[in-house]
Each structure stands twice: as C-alpha cells, then as structure tokens.
Amino acid sequence: MDEAESDQSSAGLPPDSRVASRRLASGLWIMAAQVPRARQSRLVGAAGVGYLDDPPDCRGLAHLLEHGLFLGSGRWPGRSALARWVGTQGGRYNAHTGEEVTDVHLHLPVEAAEAGLARLVDLLGYPRLDPGALADEVEVLDAEFRARLDDPALHRLAALGRLFDPGHPAAACHAGNRATLGDDHPELVARLQAFHARHYHAGRMALVMLGPQPVDEQLDLLERHGRRLPATAADTPSPDRWRWATPRGVAWHSPNESSLPAAGTLELLWPLPGALADACAAPLQAVASQLNDGALTATLQQAYSVQELKADTAPEGTGPALCLAIELVEPPADIAPLVATCQRALRQACRRHAITPPPARTVDLDAWPREQARRLSRRPPARGSVPLDRDRRTPSAWLTPEQCRLLWREGAERATVTWRQIEETATPWRPLDLPWPPAASALPEVATPLPSRRDLAGRPVGPRSDDRPAAGLLFRDARLSLWWDGLDWPTREAETGWCLGWPAGATGNGGRLRDWQRRTLTLRQAAGARGQALTLGSDARGDWLMARGSPAGLASLVDQALDGWMAASAVTAPTVPASSSGLLAQQMLDRLATRRPSCPPGAMPPLLCWARGEMGAGEAQDTAEGFAERLSRARNAPPPPDAPQGDGQGMTWLAPQSADRAVMLEVEGGDDSPRMRWLLQLLAHCHDAPFHREMRQRRGLGYVAAVRYRESSGWPRLGYVVQSPKASVETLRQAILAFLDADAVRLARRDGPQLERLRRALLARQGPPETHDEAIERAWQALRQLQFDSPSPPDWHLAPWQQERAALDSLAAADLEVLASALASGTLPMRWWAHAPAPPGSPASQHCPPAT
Incomplete structure (x- = not known):
C-alpha cells in the first residue's frame, strides 16, 4: 500500500484544509479532503x-x-x-x-x-x-x-x-x-x-471524498468501501494514437444562428503529447497565466472588441493542448494581425525563464473532488505513443506557429461563403487556409494598466494614522452610505476589500453589464495577476462591484472599474447581449435569475460602500467620497426596450432556435424574506423528483423535466420546465397544470421528522459559508437588501446566514402546505414561458406563436 500527502492537490482549498491520497493494493486510488467548514x-x-x-x-x-x-x-x-x-x-x-x-x-x-x-x-x-x-x-x-x-x-x-x-x-x-x-x-x-x-475495475478507478470529517476517518471509509470494487489485473493500455491531422483551420456556426445575434469566438490550439503535458504541467500553467495577465488583451483591444480572452491547458474535446480562446463582439474582417499578435505573446511567454507561479485561486468545492477523481483515474499515456526526439522534449518546441490549429465560430449570415455540413449534427463548417502572417503584422504592444491611486486634487492618498472604525454605519450623507466591516468570518491576513453598489436602470442591464465587462477585461486580468479580484454585477437593485486583495492599488482598481461603468452606461447596449447557449430548458431557467421582480426592491442610496481591511476611518471615508464624486459625473444613455415580449395571453415566447418545444411556469414568491425563500426551496425539493417522473417516465413527454429554485435580486422563484421533441406547447402547459392540480399539495404534506430532514438538507446547501469568498459574497448581497433609513444597532454584524437559520427553524409543516395550496389555486404571481419552432416557410426572426 502506498500513501502520500498531496500538497499540490490542496492548492486553492481553504487554508485549514488537509488532503491525503492513497493507492490500494487493488490499484484503486482514494483521496480525502478535510475542509472543516x-x-x-x-x-x-x-x-x-x-x-x-x-x-x-x-x-x-x-x-x-x-x-x-x-x-x-x-x-x-x-x-x-x-x-x-x-x-x-x-x-x-x-x-x-x-x-x-x-x-x-x-x-x-x-x-x-x-x-x-x-x-x-x-x-x-x-x-x-x-x-x-x-x-x-x-x-x-x-x-x-x-x-x-x-x-x-x-x-x-x-x-x-x-x-x-x-x-x-x-x-x-x-x-x-x-x-x-x-x-x-x-x-x-x-x-x-x-x-x-x-x-x-479498481485498477482504473478512483474514489474521492470532501467533507468536514477528519481526513483519516474519510480515508478509512473510502478504503473499507472501495475494497468491494472488482479487482482485476491491470491491463496494458493500448497506445494513445495522435488524434490531430496536419495543422489546419476550421470555421463553423450553429445551424440556428441566423436568427440570433452571435459573437465570434476564435480558438488557437497547440496540441501536446500526453506524456509531455503531464510532465510539464506547471510550466504550461505558468505560460497560460502570463497570457491571461491582461497585456495581450490590452494589445488586442486596440483593433478588436474583445469580450473575453482565456488561455487554458484543459480545453474541452482536444486532449492535451494549450488553447487561447478569444470571444469577439463582432467577427473580424481580418484575423491575421490578431493571430500574429497572439503568436508573439506566446513566444515571449515561453522565453521567460523566471516564471512566477500564478496566484492561488479559491477552488469550487463542488468541482474540486471531480477534478481530482478524473485526474487519478485517467490512464497514463502509453510510452512512445507520440515520438519525442531530442528537439521536441520541451513545450516550447510544440508551441510554435507551425503547430497551431484554428477553430473559429463565425457569424452565420455570410452570403459569399459556401458552407459544408456535417451529416450527423447538421453543423455548418468550412476549411480555413492557414497562411501564417509575418511577425511584422502583429499589433504594437500596449502596457498592462498599473494602479496609482490619486485623489481628486491629484495628491496621492496614503495610509492615515486614524483610529480603526467600529463595525456598522461609518458615514452617510446625500451621496454616500459607507459601512465598515462587521463580517462574522475570519479575516484573511493583509486583505482589503471594497464593495460598491448604486442604482442603475434595470431595463437593458444585461447588455450594460456585458459592455462593462468588456471594457474592464484587461483591468480584471491584470488584477488577477497581482493576486486581487474584481467582480462586476447587475440586477434589479442596481449595478455593483466587489474588489478585494492586497491593499496596494486596490482603490485605483475600483476607480478604473467605475470609469469603465460610466463609459458603458453612456451608450445604449443591445437588449440581447450574447448568443443563446445550452438546452432550451436551461435558457428558460436562466430567465428566473435575470428577469426583474414584479415588485421592485427598495430604493438604494446613490452610492452604497462596504469597506474592510487595512485602513482607518478617515482614509475609508476619503476614499469612498472620491468614488461618489467619480460616479456623480456619469451620463446614462436611454435604455433599450425590454425583450422578449409576451403574446398578450400570459405567454412569453423565446425566439425560435430548434424543432423542440419547451414550456416553463415561473412562480414568484410573495415577498423576498428569508422565510419565503426557504419555503420555495422546500417546495422545489418536494416537487422536483415526482415532477420528473410524471413528465418523463409516465407521460413520456421529453428528455428534460425539472423544478428549480432561483433568485433575482434576492427575490425567490420556482420554475417548472419541460422540453419535448414532439408534444405541443399546449400539451406541455396542460401537463404542468395537471401535475399542480393533482399533486402540489399532496407532495408538500410532511410530518415532523420528514420536515426536519428537509431542514438539514437545506442547511447542507445553504447554511453558513464554506469559504471566505462565499462569506463576502453573501454578506454583501445581504447588505444591499437592508433598509437604509435607520442607523445600525450597536452590536451590528453581517452574518445573514444566522438570520436565515432562525427563519428556517421557525417554519412548520402547515406553512409549506399553505404555500402549496396557494400555488395549486393560482394565487401566487405566475408567468408562462414557451418555445416552438418557426412555422414552415417563415423567417425565423419573424416568429409568431403557433396555434395550439
């Protein structure tokens, strides 16, 4: 038996975590992660x-x-x-x-x-x-x-x-x-x-566990149960054949894209032998981090509207490769300068000898065990599957212009282009010539923006020796409401944080947010390379940002983010900011989190600030007042009209995209209290599995049938959604109504022990935060929902999960049954969403709801 601590695997987990792995005699890999919270x-x-x-x-x-x-x-x-x-x-x-x-x-x-x-x-x-x-x-x-x-x-x-x-x-x-x-x-x-x-069999398998239990206890559980897996002599893997054809390019688009606004995405791919990618994982990740540090984005944005740029060492569907994916607001007429600029940036990244490892990111606790299990169970590349002569045993030998492949998602409406079609999926595609552009065609380099915070009078703002403020409301006037700390969570050493929120038009906020993200992409990447984080958001309560990390230059980071927002808000953004993706049912569920609540939230102050970290009261107030002064110069453009529109009969239709039909009933809570949020989550849990069985197994209506809970600006919603390849919209709608009429109340009847199990299950999902980042996010959103016309109490602290727990404990079984009765009788606010294919012979963009 071989046992070893895994330091590399624990990167990004909370700092008090422990990770251990072990390979059993059967060949089974087991790994345990103790995350106390x-x-x-x-x-x-x-x-x-x-x-x-x-x-x-x-x-x-x-x-x-x-x-x-x-x-x-x-x-x-x-x-x-x-x-x-x-x-x-x-x-x-x-x-x-x-x-x-x-x-x-x-x-x-x-x-x-x-x-x-x-x-x-x-x-x-x-x-x-x-x-x-x-x-x-x-x-x-x-x-x-x-x-x-x-x-x-x-x-x-x-x-x-x-x-x-x-x-x-x-x-x-x-x-x-x-x-x-x-x-x-x-x-x-x-x-x-x-x-x-x-x-x-065990020789090709891995079991991974993450939880609060001691790591040794988890390993014992994994070993005891893992011994039951079939143990077979490890077979010799067949050679891993090189999948790639000679370097070439391919352009493609989705068959339905002619009716949808579609951004172009260009992927530059450099394939790598599996053995080399495994052996050089750290240097390859360092190269990707350098491409993501903002310098390449700043250079490309001189000539291209880059919405997103990401270098990745694990792209989907390619096997071992380095991928540089660039999403563009509009497909470019000429990609030669773009490709030449990317090739130059890659050469420079490969030539750097002193490579600083990228700052450790906080991992997703849901994704981490899956990533580790996949890594441990994957068979090692067979030796000799790809010949590696002496000149090709380093990544730089493979990361060259001659080894690059192109995958370009183009816009669909190009009348002069002839598209081929892949038979099984009907995917339109065409080959791209690869006349690699000369290095001289690359765009001139632009330096990454560096922070240098200055106040409005041009005087540098430095630390002040004033007293540390008490938690709660620190300062308020007509322009600003400044709150200080109060986070009921251990503070990271030497971390400062600023969270800002302000009113903004809810109409068109999706397009405005997307434009804001594009204008600050370089800034966000440069901040990440310095170990800082900048997050942007928008909802019915207004627009907001969160900046956190080392205090050096953090206020300047916020200043530049506000400049980007003012530029984005000064123009009318498109109503539909990006092409649709995912299943129709998922697109409908996404509307639950983005559509403005029918009852608008309370008014926000002109600027809400929440500050934490290494500063005194005077410095915090001066800095916040500088932010308020900056925002006061904003000139907002008139918002675009809302979309999509209903058909006058309570049904909102999505633009036609396929031959499938889909229907969703959106149910909105009566208020945005923690009590109502818990009740709707409990109801979703009671209804989801029976709804799935009724629609998919008993009625045979389709592949997707689910009940999901979402929130929009803190307002709770449920979505009952069905997607079917054959049933009509009216059939799907009637099936949902029949389920609610027959089963909504019956399934919500729970006795005391059953309700207690549901409480424990919800706390496992929505209880106290598991990570520092989650604590900040939840505390900030709770602060945005406060009533701002009264001062904070003397013992004020920001721990919404405590109030949420009290609300959950107060619920009785009768409360859930009352809510289910209101749903079945139709007294809760509701809205229908639907999709149907365009009528034969009509343009997809001029869809009329079909007769049912």
Whole structure:
C-alpha cells in the first residue's frame, strides 16, 4: 500500500484544509479532503473510460453505460433506487461521460456520507443493466441527442473533429443516439456487460471524498468501501494514437444562428503529447497565466472588441493542448494581425525563464473532488505513443506557429461563403487556409494598466494614522452610505476589500453589464495577476462591484472599474447581449435569475460602500467620497426596450432556435424574506423528483423535466420546465397544470421528522459559508437588501446566514402546505414561458406563436 500527502492537490482549498491520497493494493486510488467548514459531503467515483473507448460500430456505449449505472445495482436493485434515496436525504447526484473518464458524484448531508458511499460503490461495481430499462434509456439518449442539437457546444465539438485524423475516434460525434446504438437490445446488453467488466475495475478507478470529517476517518471509509470494487489485473493500455491531422483551420456556426445575434469566438490550439503535458504541467500553467495577465488583451483591444480572452491547458474535446480562446463582439474582417499578435505573446511567454507561479485561486468545492477523481483515474499515456526526439522534449518546441490549429465560430449570415455540413449534427463548417502572417503584422504592444491611486486634487492618498472604525454605519450623507466591516468570518491576513453598489436602470442591464465587462477585461486580468479580484454585477437593485486583495492599488482598481461603468452606461447596449447557449430548458431557467421582480426592491442610496481591511476611518471615508464624486459625473444613455415580449395571453415566447418545444411556469414568491425563500426551496425539493417522473417516465413527454429554485435580486422563484421533441406547447402547459392540480399539495404534506430532514438538507446547501469568498459574497448581497433609513444597532454584524437559520427553524409543516395550496389555486404571481419552432416557410426572426 502506498500513501502520500498531496500538497499540490490542496492548492486553492481553504487554508485549514488537509488532503491525503492513497493507492490500494487493488490499484484503486482514494483521496480525502478535510475542509472543516464544509456543510456537506461530496463523494465522487470515477472510472478511466470514456467515449474514446466506444467501439466504432457502437458509438455512445460509454454514455449508455453511465445511464445504466442508475437503473439498479446488486444491493439496491430497484430502478431509480439511488434517486429516491438521495431525494429522501435532500441531496443531489449527477454523472458525466468525457473523453477518457466517466464520473458519478453525490452531494449529501454529512451524516449520510457512509450510506451514500456504499451505494456509490455498488452502483459503479455491480450495476444490474436490466434489458427493459436499458431499452428505455436508449430512447432517453436519443431525446438527449436531439435536444443537444440546439446547443452550440455540440456543434463546436463536431467542428473540432474536422481538425482530427478521420480514423481517430475523436473525429466522430460521441453523443450516442438510437441510430448509433441500434435496436438489438439483447446484443446491446451483452456488449454493455463486457464493456463494464473490461473498464470498471479498481485498477482504473478512483474514489474521492470532501467533507468536514477528519481526513483519516474519510480515508478509512473510502478504503473499507472501495475494497468491494472488482479487482482485476491491470491491463496494458493500448497506445494513445495522435488524434490531430496536419495543422489546419476550421470555421463553423450553429445551424440556428441566423436568427440570433452571435459573437465570434476564435480558438488557437497547440496540441501536446500526453506524456509531455503531464510532465510539464506547471510550466504550461505558468505560460497560460502570463497570457491571461491582461497585456495581450490590452494589445488586442486596440483593433478588436474583445469580450473575453482565456488561455487554458484543459480545453474541452482536444486532449492535451494549450488553447487561447478569444470571444469577439463582432467577427473580424481580418484575423491575421490578431493571430500574429497572439503568436508573439506566446513566444515571449515561453522565453521567460523566471516564471512566477500564478496566484492561488479559491477552488469550487463542488468541482474540486471531480477534478481530482478524473485526474487519478485517467490512464497514463502509453510510452512512445507520440515520438519525442531530442528537439521536441520541451513545450516550447510544440508551441510554435507551425503547430497551431484554428477553430473559429463565425457569424452565420455570410452570403459569399459556401458552407459544408456535417451529416450527423447538421453543423455548418468550412476549411480555413492557414497562411501564417509575418511577425511584422502583429499589433504594437500596449502596457498592462498599473494602479496609482490619486485623489481628486491629484495628491496621492496614503495610509492615515486614524483610529480603526467600529463595525456598522461609518458615514452617510446625500451621496454616500459607507459601512465598515462587521463580517462574522475570519479575516484573511493583509486583505482589503471594497464593495460598491448604486442604482442603475434595470431595463437593458444585461447588455450594460456585458459592455462593462468588456471594457474592464484587461483591468480584471491584470488584477488577477497581482493576486486581487474584481467582480462586476447587475440586477434589479442596481449595478455593483466587489474588489478585494492586497491593499496596494486596490482603490485605483475600483476607480478604473467605475470609469469603465460610466463609459458603458453612456451608450445604449443591445437588449440581447450574447448568443443563446445550452438546452432550451436551461435558457428558460436562466430567465428566473435575470428577469426583474414584479415588485421592485427598495430604493438604494446613490452610492452604497462596504469597506474592510487595512485602513482607518478617515482614509475609508476619503476614499469612498472620491468614488461618489467619480460616479456623480456619469451620463446614462436611454435604455433599450425590454425583450422578449409576451403574446398578450400570459405567454412569453423565446425566439425560435430548434424543432423542440419547451414550456416553463415561473412562480414568484410573495415577498423576498428569508422565510419565503426557504419555503420555495422546500417546495422545489418536494416537487422536483415526482415532477420528473410524471413528465418523463409516465407521460413520456421529453428528455428534460425539472423544478428549480432561483433568485433575482434576492427575490425567490420556482420554475417548472419541460422540453419535448414532439408534444405541443399546449400539451406541455396542460401537463404542468395537471401535475399542480393533482399533486402540489399532496407532495408538500410532511410530518415532523420528514420536515426536519428537509431542514438539514437545506442547511447542507445553504447554511453558513464554506469559504471566505462565499462569506463576502453573501454578506454583501445581504447588505444591499437592508433598509437604509435607520442607523445600525450597536452590536451590528453581517452574518445573514444566522438570520436565515432562525427563519428556517421557525417554519412548520402547515406553512409549506399553505404555500402549496396557494400555488395549486393560482394565487401566487405566475408567468408562462414557451418555445416552438418557426412555422414552415417563415423567417425565423419573424416568429409568431403557433396555434395550439
């Protein structure tokens, strides 16, 4: 048995975390992360098998097996047994099939961790693979494939395949559907069983756990249950064939994009041999960090409207590679200067010998265990799969102009361009010539902006020796409300923070925010390279920013962000700022968090400031007054009209994008109190799984059926959404109404013990913060919702999670039943959303709701 502490893996976790990993004699990797403030346990099981392992004549087999894992297992044979058990615990589960790894992840209350781990191991190692249930799952996969035909992410992967060797598995579409899996179900079950036996054994698997439990206790649990996984002699991996064709470029767009405003995205890709990418992971990450430090963005923005720029060492669908993705507000007429500028920046990054590691970022606690499980279960690259002569054993030998590939998402309306089409996905694409531009065509370099905070009179502002302020309201006048600290959370050493919020037009705020983000992209990247963070936001209460990190130059960072906001607010931004992405159902659910509440929130002061960190009362007030003076110069442009509009019959229609129909009932809470927010979350938990079963299994309406909770400016909402490839909009609407009429109240009836379990489950999701960043975000949003016409109490502190906990504890079972009755009777504020394909022969952009 081999055991080792993993220092690198703990980077970004809260500072008091502990991480340990161990490989068992069976070959199984286990890893545990003790995060003392974690509210719940995250469990992940991963197997080193993915869609690149699909047989050529049965594409989608790995994905089908992922679905089959949830159809019952040896110790828990019932179909949907795991889903029902997780539901009773108030937890969540999901799974994902990637190129090389399939993972299953559970989020559970801490006390349910061991029972969940037992079920996870049984699911992975001993699935029943019932033939009748699997036949149904083939239909589910087919509906999923059809729904994903509206998602640009699928079309990107299809176009990316044009850059690969046609004989490599990565060149084909991997989603899996009825046509690729076939209809010989007994044969399919036999193939699944053989596929599972070959790939799902301990030597190719990893179990990872993150929770508040001591790390040794977690390791013991993982080892004890992990021993049940099938132990098979490790097989010799087949050579990892080089997937890439000779360097080339491909342009593509989504089939539905002619009716939608679409930004262009250019991806520059430098493939890398797997062994080299693993051995040089740290230098490659340092190169990516240098490309993300703001200097390249500042240079490109001289000639291009760059909305986003990101260098990444783990791009989706490419295997080992460095990717530089640049999102442009409008596709450029000539990309030669852009490409030459990026090539020059990459050469400079590779030549730098003294590489400063990038500042450690706070990781997503949900994503961290999945990333570690995928990393541990992935098979190492076979030696010699790509020849590495002496001159090609360093990353710089591969990061050259000659090795670059281009993937360009272009606008769709180009009459002079002839597009080809990928048959299976109908993705329009065309080859791009690669006449690499000379270095002389690169744009002149621009220095990254550096902070040099000055007050309005031009005098540098330095630290003042005044007293540290007391928590609460520090200063207020007609222009400014300044609050100081009060955060009930351990403070990071030598960190200062400024949070600012101010009223702004809610109409058109999405476009204004996107323009603000574009204008401050260089600034945000440069701040990140210095270990600072700048976050921008907008909602019905107004616009806001959060800046935190080392105090040096932090006020200047805020000044420059305010300048960017004033420039963005002086022009009329487009109503729909970006092209749609994701499934139709997800697009509808996104509206819950962005649409303005029907009851407007209370008035904000002209400028609300919250300050923390290394400064005195006088310095904080002087700095905040400088911010207020800066904002007073803003000149706002008239906002654009709201969109989309309803049809006059209570239905709001999304622009047509596909052949699917989708309907969502939006339900708004009666107020924005913590009590109402908890009640709607409880109701969503009671309704979600039964709604899914009713719509998807009993009625057979479609692939997506869910009940989700969202908030807009703190205002709670529920969304009951169904997406179907065949049912009419009216059929979907009536199905939702029938569910509410028959089951809304019945499912909300809970006795005392059941309600207590739901309380514990909600606290595991929404209880006290798990990380410093989460504490700041939640405290700031709670401060924005305060009534500002009264002074703070003497013992004021900012810990909204304490008030939220008290509100949750006060709820009784009867309160939930009363809310469900109001929902069923239609007395809560409601709004319908719908999507239908455009009528045949009519332009997609001139959609009229179809007759139902």
